[in-house]
Amino acid sequence: LLCTAVTVVVALATPFPRVMPFVLVLVTFLAGMMTVYGNKTMPLQFSMLFVMTLTINEEFVVRTALSHAGLFGVGALGYLLYAISVAWFMERRTRQQILAESLYEMAAYLDIKAGFYDAGTDYDELFNRLVRQQIVVAERQQAARDMVLRGNKTPFDGLLVRVHLRMLELYEYLLSTNTDYPLLR
Incomplete structure (x- = not known):
């Protein structure tokens, strides 16, 4: 209009x-x-x-x-x-896709975090990559939250909600862990 x-x-x-x-x-x-x-x-x-x-x-x-x-x-x-x-016909697929993108970015975050245990990597550069990836993960999770938690009608939608909640729990756990990486190297 x-x-x-x-x-x-x-x-x-x-x-x-x-x-x-x-x-x-x-x-x-x-x-x-x-x-x-x-x-x-x-x-x-x-x-x-x-x-x-x-x-x-x-x-x-x-x-x-x-x-x-x-x-x-x-x-x-x-x-x-x-x-x-x-959009009405593809609603379920869109929810799956957005949740999958969020899970993929979280896996990339975990991969970067695992790099801290390698003594041959640059700590500061890895930390900068981790912070940038954390921003991407937060954006993807917000998009997933907006789509997955809205209008659940079927048991399949409930499954997507449970996967999303487990992903959020894992992400909060990853953020809450404090590890002294230089000491472990």
């Missing part, structure tokens, strides 16, 4: 060259201000700017501007229905 509104505004402003720069600045400013909502709005920001770029190339009269925006809105609605139906 937002991109359809941008299409209407830009299409109606194309016959007026003195108004067009203000519309361009306004749309660009609004797209930039959407960053307040985080990275999840970046596709919407891009689509606003892309639609503005496509619409600016032609000069519209009111009737063609509205029909252009209407066709764009119908196309957007069709894509929305397609995306929702695919």
Whole structure:
């Protein structure tokens, strides 16, 4: 709907060259201000700017501007229905995939942590890698938490929740262990 509104505004402003720069600045400013909502709005920001770029190339009269925006809105609605139906059919697989990615990043974290027992590795460089990987693990676990703990309907969903909780317990255990690695080397 937002991109359809941008299409209407830009299409109606194309016959007026003195108004067009203000519309361009306004749309660009609004797209930039959407960053307040985080990275999840970046596709919407891009689509606003892309639609503005496509619409600016032609000069519209009111009737063609509205029909252009209407066709764009119908196309957007069709894509929305397609995306929702695919997401509905693939919901279980998406949950599995996100949980698997989280487990994979945790395994990479454990692999880096195991490197501390090797006397031939650089301690500081390994510690920096561990901290960077810890950030990645935290992000993946948050994504898994958002997907896996939401809307559990089947026993299979309960299995995913149990796997996720065991993974969180293991991660907390790994974070809570204090080992004096230089002494062990």
